[in-house]
Amino acid sequence: MRCARGTVVTSRSIDRSLDRPVVLAEQPYVLPPDLAAIQPEVLALDRSGPGAPSFNGLNAGLSEDLDPAGGEIRLQPVRYFDTMASTYLAGEQWRTGTPAGVSADITHHLFTADGRLVPLSKNDLSNQIGVSTVALTSDGWMLLLHQGMGSRSSPGLVAPSGSGSLEPKDIIGTTRLSEAVSTGMERELREELGLLTPAMRKIPMETTVLGFARWLDKGGKPEFYGTTRINAAMSDLDLRIHESELDYVGRHEPISPADVARLLAGERFGALGLGAPSVPLEMCLGLIVSR
Template sequence: MGKLTRRARARADYLGFMGAREWPLAASGLGVVLGVVTVLPSAVGVVLSVVALGLGLATFTRDVRLLRRRWAGFAFTAIAAPFPTAELPPPSAYPPSEYLAVPARGTALVSAAIDRDLWTERHTITVAEEPYRLPPALKATAPHVLPLRARGRLLFNGPIVGLRGDPLPATGARPAPIRLHRARFFDAVCSNELGTLRITRADTGEEYDLRKAELTDTDGALRELSSSTLADLVGVSTVAFTTDGKLVTVRQSSLNAVSGLLLAPSGSGSLEPRDLRTLGGGPRRFLHTTVCAGMERELCEESGLRPQDVRETKLVGFARWMERGAKPEFFGVTELAVDSAEVAGRCPVSGERLYSAGLTLFDVDLPAIGAALGDGVPLSEALPRRIWEDGSLPLLLAPPARPPRRPGGRRGSDRFAPVLRVTGPLRSSAIVRKVP
């Protein structure tokens, strides 16, 4: 019943979202129905009912024509060209950053300085009281965008968490809290996911390009998340390793809206409001515990693992996915307490089986990969060929960089030593094209 429930919920969410914005049409249709139902077996009642039916039918017909005219007034064109990074430099407030373009997968803005700062686990969070609301310009296009995005996909309007602050390094004192906000998935579909669409008004020829209208600040650089107007849903991904050293990946189904038919990290999705609270019900205070909670939840949902099968998850990186409205992405690495045979026998929870087509495990020697990359070997040659050819952008960005050293020179948790003993970050690989 899990698949049927998810399909019914997706359809209900879609109709509810559209109906809230086209309620006059629904009201006219109701008038027609009431006109038919209230036909009485008397001359006066028949006349009044026929008049009411005629008025309702006329109004309904007019509204349908107006709706079709409004929908026909927009032309949508997919932007297939690579993201124009040369026209959009990183925010000036960011430490040294670079764009990494993976062919046929996407472009990400990354910073080694931000990654290193995240290892210190200093960032606290605060949650806005008011939920996110689409700005007027995006709200006007939402009824036209959602049907286009929902075509051939299974989308439901679940609760998500967006980011309205940048996890930037701070000198000296603890950095200011990073603000989060609650939103719905359709808010992101109708804002961030416009990054690969060009919208043209048929009557005026005016074009709307989200990259220029919403991602560019007054200085011509990429906007910081703190000044963004988009939903900026927080992406969370983790790569998990079994006790016998196997990397767990998830094969995405064709219904997946972003990485359909590609290999995804062991757990990959969006931060949700339930991740903001501890098991005891109290609010989480720190960014790293919050996003790691989301990573482990996604891991358990997509792999069928249980919370007790997870030993530890570390936050190791941050990026902004440019084609998806420069949304924030956090990456982690998870050490499991079970071996590959145990993992291979699991399957996704019922609601996730529509999106996940099963698990694939790989032998991945991260220390050897790190050594190869340090010698200048391209990532396409250092990684197993299947991962490079079929991996989604989050999977290719997720492998961890070198962890911070503890006092006395020791690195992180000893239990993570087999995973984290990498000589250099995979993101510096030559095959992931650096864009000036």
């Protein structure tokens, strides 16, 4: 599927089988030798850029492809710096200080010689899981945000209400993939909308995982998309940008019920004149409309 700002690979049969058992492995992801060799240079270049050095947070990676027939799926802990030196190098060749040749190129990790995606279990990349959800309030408002310029994914674009990475803590206490993913979606949503005060944390939410894709522009990384119902009216929400999100959230963008109705009727987001949508936002809206 081609979006305005990227391309993803989808599967309707997989989307119908997301409620399956999940287990988190103890053994963390380890970079293959060719990528481990260039990781210090990758991180050094990142630190020399306009943003602050990235935090080496602990995320969750997908260790194997989702079988449309269902069955247990295995996740593994992944460090963010390992994703920077693997999945996020998609489309780039890393050269040594001399013009002699390429020292690392993830293309062979990602595609076979005939252009097929290498299975997640065999590509040796971090396969860090992305989660995105679009929130609707009880009185029909949709809450979106403009991605900050410090964000590695989709800077400056209009993004879902919550969009980030699944973390091991989202999986603790769960036995189903859909439950773990929806927990991660709601955590990202609360962080990016600033619903973190005691009063806001009491507001119940209901999240539905709608679909799955692999985002080719991001090294074929696995992505889950959903929608969240916030059981409160727009006027009852205390939206704010938390200090920890200043680099990643430019501003919030509430969408009126009238414009939400246009989107749910299938009108393209660009028609609202609010900016260009990110790939995760396009995917979430498309899946909501198709339900």
